[in-house]
Amino acid sequence: MFRGFATISFYADDMAAARDWYIELLGMEPYYAFPPPPAAPAYLEFRIGDDEDELGFIDRRYAPRGAANPPGGAVMFWHVDDLSATVERLLAMGAIEYEPVTPREAGFTTASVVDPFGNVLGVMHNPHYLEILAARKGE
Structure with missing residues (x-):
């Protein structure tokens, strides 16, 4: 049934700040942004690691109800x-x-x-x- 990790999604109020922070941490640009630049992104995605696992960022405005709670x-x-x-x-x-x-x-x-x-x-x-x-x- 489960075939492998596909994508983990994080949320951010400030997508530009999240993008820049993770570019510095990961040493790479996101490979995908929607909508495409120059528009402000509502979604960004990086491919990282040995399997190019997907780390996505979603503008917190689009978070499901309850997803904006404190960490946990x-x-x-x-x-x-x-x-x-x-x-x-x-x-x-x-x-x-x-x-x-x-x-x-x-x-x-x-x-x-x-x-x-x-x-x-x-x-x-x-x-x-x-x-x-x-x-x-x-x-």
Whole structure:
């Protein structure tokens, strides 16, 4: 039934600020904007990571009822190569700690922050992710 992660959507009141903040964080421009420039975007999307996972931003005016609440609920965790350095960078860019770096069982370590737009961004060291990536490469 579930075939894989497709898109995670974040909301922002200031789409231009969200775009610029994530361009700085990710080191790339969004690959899609609607409506197209020069119009102010109502939706932006980045493709990131080994599988070009989609990180979308929706103008908060279009959020479903209840989606504009304070941070909470499910947290999507992105595997990163250097968890401590990533968390330090996020905090230096103005994110606020939501959950500190927390060692888990079997080599998993997680952390999460709230970006300047009120979205929870999870990052982690995930040994399983590395195993799957190595298997794809035939290592």
